[in-house]
Amino acid sequence: MIKDLIKWVAPGLAMALAATTICLTSAAANDGAQRLDPAPLIVAQLQSGGSIVTLDAPRIADYWVSATLQPGGTIVFDGYAPDEATRQALRQFQGADISWLKLGSGAPGNYRPAVDFGLSVLARMSEGRFALRQNVITINGIARSSADYQALRSTISAGAPQGLVLAQAEITAPVAANFTWTATKSAGGAILLSGSVPSPDDEAALLARAGANARTGMTYASGAPNGFSGSAQTALALLQRLSEGRIVLEGAAWTLTGTAKSPADKAAIEAEFTSKQLAAAGWSMAIAAPAATVATTAPVTTPTAPETPPAAEPAAEAPAPDPEQNPVIIDPAYTFSATRAEGQTVLSGQVPTDADLQALATQTGGSIDALSVAAGAPDDFVANAQLGLQQLARMTDGRLNYGADVWSLSGTAPDSVTADAIKAAIAAAANPADWTATIAIPEPVAAPVAAAPATLSAAAAEVAACVAPLADFSARNAILYQSGAAVITAASEPALDELAADLSACPDAVVHIEGHTDADGDDASNLALSVARAEAVIAALVTRGVNPDRLYAVGYGESSPMADNETPAGKRLNRRIVVTVLPEHY
Known part of the structure; x- marks a missing residue:
């Protein structure tokens, strides 16, 4: 019977006979031709004669395996496992479904460390997918919790096991059932950020924008409305104009409440709402004007001349100078500039600290290659720089400049409404006398007289x-x-x-x-x-x-x-x- 069956053996299928045990070993054909797999026929014939048949798994040229964690907790394995023992070991994982996992030889040597790594990552997800192709790993999914999200980022940062390449890792924070975010400013000037934030990068950017007195109680979550980061930056800029107050995001609605530092600050907030059309975007505000200061007049008394001149009191000793009261030494050569053209901003000059440098870079997204850290800036330098950069961003092109203790802003606004809003914001600066603003608007272009266009259907x-x-x-x-x-x-x-x-x-x-x-x-x-x-x-x-x-x-x-x-x-x-x-x- 063996001789009769040898004629069925196709190229790439070897047969060995030992006692009553017959081993068949197949190899993948490389000529691209489609062949009828003879193994099932041969196995059936040999088993009917009482032989014990052992088949090696076919060799896979493009070896891969994946594990997909579904929302209900089922882990669906697909691709290939090197042997039945490995296949059954994967079946032991809770929720495992190996129905789609086939046997194939040619697995990479680090197959099992790669799969163990992938499963350890999926264990911290509510849903996700791990895939291994040759020695390349890809991972994506949603973390179970904010703590799991942070742990997964640490795991990804540490990299894949030795000999493996982590080509893609996209981990999303857990979805918030109701995405909320709040920034609260106390009367003392401290700012607390709380609620949800999409990622550590967003958290760092918001803390930098809020300033050195900011603290965070935020947790990581996805589900933020479109444009969250930019809107939160705008919100924190408005909050700086309040002596105390808060900005709240609930769903897609932003609400700003509190007390303005000055009437000029209140006017600047209102101008910002108008120029950026925030009300139409779902924003609302309730800003109170600062309480009026009532001047008190001391009662006037007419002194009577004493009959006998009083004895002169000894002169009081002049107090010793307090070194902590020494004024900041301002460098008269301190300079800073920002140029905006074709939607790009380039910063140059000097800033007081590394934190200030990073905050201004985050605010503008511009080039900071020509920016350096140096002492000698006035106390209000950072506040003025942030104000100027906010207004520069609203212009089509322009330049912000600081030198000789004077700030200047010049350029072109897209329209007269924006130009007026920029001027109002500069006028509301803490020291408007330190500023000059020259804002132009484009000249109206007369429409050329032309033949009436063809009417569309x-x-x-x-x-x-x-x-x-x-x-x-x-x-x-x-x-x-x-x-x-x-x-x-x-x-x-x-x-x-x-x-x-x-x-x-x-x-x-x-x-x-x-x-x-x-x-x-x-x-x-x-x-x-x-x-x-x-x-x-x-x-x-x-x-x-x-x-x-x-x-x-x-x-x-x-x-x-x-x-x-x-x-x-x-x-x-x-x-x-x-x-x-x-x-x-x-």
Whole structure:
């Protein structure tokens, strides 16, 4: 019977006979040809004759394994395990599902340390995914708690086990059921930051902006509204103009309350609300003017001349000078400047401390290569620099300069309303006499006389109304999913509301919802995931009243990257939903 079966052995399948035990060893064919696997037929024939058959696992050229932690606690293993003993060992983990885990030889030597590392990370997540391809590890997911988030960041910073490369690690803080944030300023000037903050980087930036007297009671959480960091920076700048007060974020609504330092500060806050259209963005305020100071007049008495001149009292000794009362020595050569052009800011000159340097860099996001730390600045230097940089950011181009104890701001504002608001803010400075401001506005351009443009058809005009908003929405990549799944996160609900509103401008146009993934995992799984995610967006839009007949889900998988898949930043850009409106009606 053995001779009859040898003819079925394909190239790459070896057979060995020892007593009554027969071992079959297969090797992957490298010529790309599709072959019928003869092993099942041979095994069936040999076993029917009473032989004991042992099959080695096929050799895998592109070896990979993944573990996906689902919200319910199930860990789904996929890919390959080197042997049945390893496969069964992974099955012992709580919630493990190894149904998709196949046997394959050719595993990297550090397979088990890599899997143990990945599972230890998943143990601190509410959901997430670990993947190993050859010796490269990728991890993403959501931490169980703020403490787990900090522990995971420490683990990631320490790196993967020896011999392994940690190519991607995207860990998100736990989602807050109700994202809130508060900054409270006491009458003594101390500021306490509390509530939720997305990351340690955001926390450090806010503490730097709040100043040296700031303390933190914040915990890490995701689910912040869009633009949280920039709005919180604006909030802290407004809080500086209060003698005491607080700013509160509840959901997407910002509320500022308290007492202004001066009438000029109150006017500056109101001007900021107007110029930045904060009320339209969901902000509200209740700012009290400072209490008026009532001057008291001492009663006037007419002294009577004494009959006998009093004896002269001995002159009091002059008090010894107190070294702690010595004034700060101001360097007359101290300079600082900031130039803004084409949306970029370059800082140069000197600042008092490293902390001040970092705070100004965070405030502007500009270049600080020409900035140095030096003593000799006046006491109000940092406050004036922050004020000037705030106003410079509102200009299309300009320059802030300090020298000879005088601050100057010059440049062009986008319109007269912004120019007036900038001037009002400078006038409200603690010492407005130290400032000069020269703010220009663009000259109005006369529209050229031209022939009347061709009138768009109603259908074309409707489509045109959606093109720009949808392109902007797609560029922001605002829709987020649970890791490795097609489940949209709760934090994306406002983005879906926005998308439905954008689509209402072209209610009859055909719209493609296109799903894209990065290159992690196999092609087929990525294609299926991209389609499922696009379909999830359509389902969410239908619940918001969008007609399903005009919506089409399109999946591209990893086939159309917009960035390099070799870096975490590139992969993040490639995982996206693109919404495209077609020039046709359904």
